[in-house]
Amino acid sequence: MSLIEDIQAYIGFDADDAEALAAFLPVARPHFPRIAAHFYDLILEHPSAHAAITGGTAQVERLKKTLVGWMESGLAGPHDEAYFEKRSRIGRVHVEIGLPQRFMFTAMNVIRLDFRDLVRTHLADAETAQRTSDALDKLFDMELAIMLGAYQADSEERLRQRERLAVVGQIAASIGHELRNPLGVIRSSSFLLGRYVDDEKAKRHVAKIDHQVERCSRIIEGLLELTRERPVTRSHVEIGPLVEEVTADLRESGVLSADVDVTFSAVDDGARAVDADPAMLRQVVSNLVENAVAAGAAQHVAVTARRTDEGTEISVLDDGRGFPAEVLPRAFEPLVSSRPHGTGLGLALVHAIARRHGGRAEAANRPEGGARVTVVLPRRAGP
Amino acid sequence: MARILIVDDNADLADNLAEILELAGHRCTTVGSVEAFAREWPRGPWSAVVCDMMLTDGTGCDVVAATRGSDGPPPVVLWTAYADDGRVEEALAAGALTRLRKPCDLERVVEFVERLCDEAAPGAAVCVDDPAQRIAVVDAVLDVTPWRPYVGAAGRRPLASPSGWTTAAVIAVAGAHVPGDVPGARRIELPAAASRYLAEHLSTAVS
Numbered sequence: 001m002s003l004i005e006d007i008q009a010y011i012g013f014d015a016d017d018a019e020a021l022a023a024f025l026p027v028a029r030p031h032f033p034r035i036a037a038h039f040y041d042l043i044l045e046h047p048s049a050h051a052a053i054t055g056g057t058a059q060v061e062r063l064k065k066t067l068v069g070w071m072e073s074g075l076a077g078p079h080d081e082a083y084f085e086k087r088s089r090i091g092r093v094h095v096e097i098g099l100p101q102r103f104m105f106t107a108m109n110v111i112r113l114d115f116r117d118l119v120r121t122h123l124a125d126a127e128t129a130q131r132t133s134d135a136l137d138k139l140f141d142m143e144l145a146i147m148l149g150a151y152q153a154d155s156e157e158r159l160r161q162r163e164r165l166a167v168v169g170q171i172a173a174s175i176g177h178e179l180r181n182p183l184g185v186i187r188s189s190s191f192l193l194g195r196y197v198d199d200e201k202a203k204r205h206v207a208k209i210d211h212q213v214e215r216c217s218r219i220i221e222g223l224l225e226l227t228r229e230r231p232v233t234r235s236h237v238e239i240g241p242l243v244e245e246v247t248a249d250l251r252e253s254g255v256l257s258a259d260v261d262v263t264f265s266a267v268d269d270g271a272r273a274v275d276a277d278p279a280m281l282r283q284v285v286s287n288l289v290e291n292a293v294a295a296g297a298a299q300h301v302a303v304t305a306r307r308t309d310e311g312t313e314i315s316v317l318d319d320g321r322g323f324p325a326e327v328l329p330r331a332f333e334p335l336v337s338s339r340p341h342g343t344g345l346g347l348a349l350v351h352a353i354a355r356r357h358g359g360r361a362e363a364a365n366r367p368e369g370g371a372r373v374t375v376v377l378p379r380r381a382g383p
Numbered sequence: 384m385a386r387i388l389i390v391d392d393n394a395d396l397a398d399n400l401a402e403i404l405e406l407a408g409h410r411c412t413t414v415g416s417v418e419a420f421a422r423e424w425p426r427g428p429w430s431a432v433v434c435d436m437m438l439t440d441g442t443g444c445d446v447v448a449a450t451r452g453s454d455g456p457p458p459v460v461l462w463t464a465y466a467d468d469g470r471v472e473e474a475l476a477a478g479a480l481t482r483l484r485k486p487c488d489l490e491r492v493v494e495f496v497e498r499l500c501d502e503a504a505p506g507a508a509v510c511v512d513d514p515a516q517r518i519a520v521v522d523a524v525l526d527v528t529p530w531r532p533y534v535g536a537a538g539r540r541p542l543a544s545p546s547g548w549t550t551a552a553v554i555a556v557a558g559a560h561v562p563g564d565v566p567g568a569r570r571i572e573l574p575a576a577a578s579r580y581l582a583e584h585l586s587t588a589v590s
């Protein structure tokens with residue numbers, strides 16, 4: 001049995017229902033625009049639902065038309081495999097825009113009530129009204145079941161991906177452990193070699209070995225850090241001094257050249273400090289500043305902090321080239337980097353740390369040029 | 384000239400570290416197991432011990448425990464790759480001085496051992512109840528003071544500096560249990576927060 005047949009069998013949707021819907025269509029059709037308008041009015045009134053509509057009035061007008069089409073085809077049928085496919089696709093559109101699943105129930109109910117009203121006011125014959133009402137209920141349940149199927153498929157896919165990443169993480173961690181010892185030997189041997197050779201060319205090669213071993217170590221440490229589930233130990237951290245410290249370290253290690261300036265500003269006094277894990281926050285700031293200058297074009301890096309309803313938002317802005325378009329959507333995935341020498345772990349780690357604090361990280365290109373990465377650290381739950 | 388005992392089952396690495404320290408004028412002995420360590424240990428006195436965590440027949444904890452039996456034991460520095468191994472904390476609690484990471488901290492290991500063996504430098508006893516925090520304090524001592532950091536005997540026994548050391552200060556992080564009086568030592572109370580604050584406090588304490 002196909003999935004659509006399975007759903008129909010459970011709900012008890014049959015040819016009589018389809019016929020009742022088709023008979024009701026000419027009566028209901030003139031009211032579709034009004035129902036669609038009501039539907040979107042309620043969404044726009046509700047802030048968290050409104051947030052899903054990013055395209056303004058033009059999008060709403062377009063969506064009203066699609067919803068009218070949806071009502072038309074839902075009543076007209078046929079409720080076959082092709083219908084099921086189309087409805088599944090609509091479900092996926094909502095998953096992709098990140099619309100919370102609960103809105104499917106609330107929104108469907110709005111439609112259901114409007115149709116119930118329509119039946120009551122337009123079908124005089126009690127038996128026809130009852131038959132139509134039942135058929136509509138079944139139709140909307142069917143629609144819901146299909147939509148929710150899309151949400152389920154999405155969460156299964158996420159789970160699979162998480163499991164895949166966990167396996168990759170474990171392998172990476174054990175390889176990382178195993179590589180540290182040989183790297184230690186290479187490193188100490190090249191250190192000694194550097195003492196023994198006088199030849200300038202040989203010294204240059206020793207320096208290259210050191211440099212590359214250092215890189216390997218950084219990749220390994222980053223990978224291990226990413227796979228480690230270290231608990232978050234929060235304390236009061238002043239952001240300004242932290243930025244200064246990190247900047248000084250980055251200058252000392254040559255990552256940050258003297259002609260790039262790094263500034264810190266708190267938009268409001270409450271944002272000067274944050275409740276976070278000090279070592280992790282330091283890593284976040286360090287990685288973000290390093291990332292801002294690593295592409296090579298940035299002259300100014302601005303770290304800003306502000307309080308929001310959620311908690312504290314720390315942004316690092318630069319005036320460099322910004323993220324390449326193909327990298328931007330995947331900026332926080334591990335091993336994705338736009339730089340030939342990047343480890344692809346810096347932002348992944350930032351993201352992981354934000355998540356461990358119950359927050360998130362966002363990356364964007366600034367309209368005036370350059371990149372902006374924002375870390376949102378929610379206030380700690382509880383008293 | 385100092386005598387340093389290096390415990391690491393990676394013989395190449397142990398030899399390299401020994402060679403680097405020998406270039407700096409020290410004498411080193413390398414061993415690759417807890418058993419070999421037990422044989423070598425009585426041939427002391429040792430100025431310092433550098434020790435890996437994972438050994439073929441035991442762990443760094445066994446090494447630390449064996450050194451603690453003596454009076455005024457030499458400092459033990461853990462040099463290990465296993466960052467999230469709970470045993471590091473166990474070894475620190477048992478009296479290891481601090482931990483440094485493989486493979487990055489090579490220069491740091493050398494710098495550290497050199498300082499620990501610098502007979503002209505007075506010692507500073509580090510008292511922190513949380514062993515993980517001790518790493519930050521010991522780092523700060525190395526970075527901003529001319530002192531040789533050490534931890535006293537483990538647990539609640541009186542602090543005893545390694546034989547022949549004088550004590551410049553007892554550094555206690557807020558609320559830490561200080562086991563006993565050390566003659567001639569100044570007591571410095573430090574806030575429990577970030578290493579930057581520790582460094583600031585220590586630099587004013589030295590000057």
Ligand code: HEM
Pocket residue numbers: 043049050052053054055059063066067070089090093094097099103104107108111
């Ligand atoms: C019963 C519930 C709903 C139905 C039947 C419905 C129907 C549809 C349909 C038919 C589409 C077009 C899909 C396509 O492009 O193939 C669509 C897209 C969309 N819907 Fe819904 N929707 C429902 C709930 C909601 C809610 C509650 C919101 C927002 C709060 C919402 C926001 C959107 C958005 C933003 C799009 C994407 C528009 C675009 O492509 O620009 N929908 N919906």
